[in-house]
């Protein structure tokens with residue numbers, strides 16, 4: 276398991292006596308990379324020096340809003356020159372702090388503008404700090420968002436660190452393209468409101484941080500915090516998202532790679548675990564081009580950015596895998612409650628391979644086999660496919676997505692045109708009649724009448740129904 280602490284102030288005096296030991300403990304705990312953002316102006320040299328000495332340490336340069344008054348034109352020049360160092364991956368931490376108001380708000384805002392300009396010039400992402408005192412919390416976020424919009428064009432490459440705001444503020448940050456990180460305060464017993472916000476944030480926008488030496492998680496509360504304590508956050512996140520600790524580590528590490536370029540890009544996966552399910556990625560070909568799908572983006576086909584990723588797995592396969600490759604990649608099946616043919620692409624296009632792999636996975640001990648499909652099987656193969664699935668496939672999850680044929684055409688853009696929707700409904704009925712468990716699913720996109728979809732699924736087709744969250748695949 277590999278973790279990245281995206282915010283820890285290793286340079287601070289609290290670590291003066293045992294810094295090497297702290298880094299060693301972090302590595303032993305699985306924290307493979309650490310990102311140390313500068314705080315006051317003088318710390319900029321210190322973070323760059325630390326990052327130069329330690330392969331696992333990266334740096335961010337900037338001036339904390341507490342010390343905004345230190346940002347003279349000479350200081351800006353020096354930060355700009357340090358930002359070119361290869362281990363400097365961000366401009367931070369910068370922002371607004373109306374809680375302690377150690378610098379006057381006007382000075383803070385001016386410094387933030389200068390540092391955002393500097394980030395723009397260097398092309399580096401930003402690490403933002405935002406904190407207000409009770410009634411002034413809203414004011415701090417309001418000012419931060421309006422300054423960001425004034426100077427940078429969304430999607431903004433950046434992280435709003437140690438998030439402590441409301442759901443509305445989280446959504447506004449997400450709309451700007453920002454990632455959010457949550458520190459040890461998420462583990463506090465009274466953090467229910469913050470946990471509710473954390474649950475609502477798409478997990479592909481979440482990063483982990485300790486904010487060491489501050490904000491120790493519950494188990495170490497009152498003591499100095501350190502990067503090794505990042506593991507304390509895993510339990511909270513597994514509960515929030517119903518994922519395993521490996522899932523949490525993988526997703527957040529991949530997210531940190533996307534934002535800061537730290538670590539290696541993940542290789543494409545033929546099979547990929549999420550929770551207690553093992554997914555099989557048969558193909559990237561599809562007979563739809565859904566508006567909400569990564570397949571509809573150029574980045575996906577170039578294999579760039581976050582586009583080909585689902586729950587930290589790179590699904591942009593270079594070629595379709597053979598049955599033998601699937602079996603080998605699947606390995607021991609005893610851990611998994613189900614095997615799911617899914618991925619970015621339509622698995623039923625490769626019906627022969629799906630059935631052969633399915634039969635052999637069952638023979639090797641797979642307990643339950645599900646296929647996530649767009650339901651175009653009959654149109655693709657020019658025959659009624661449902662009876663062929665029987666005996667191999669236990670469950671199909673069919674993307675219905677809209678309540679009408681016309682809207683399906685507009686949202687899913689199928690190659691088979693207007694008749695596709697009726698063909699999907701026929702496939703659903705035939706699977707149901709063949710004795711398979713059937714669930715019709717809908718992605719809750721703006722403009723989709725999910726209640727009308729439910730009626731089609733439950734009342735007309737008499738199958739199960741599930742709404743999937745927009746922008747949260749896997």
Ligand code: SF4
Nearest residue numbers: 561563565568620649
């Ligand atoms: S059917 Fe699935 S894989 Fe195909 S375009 Fe739509 S969402 Fe993407």
Ligand SMILES: [Zn+2]
Nearest residue numbers: 368404436437
């Ligand atoms: Zn901060």
Ligand SMILES: [Zn+2]
Nearest residue numbers: 282284368486
């Ligand atoms: Zn900090």
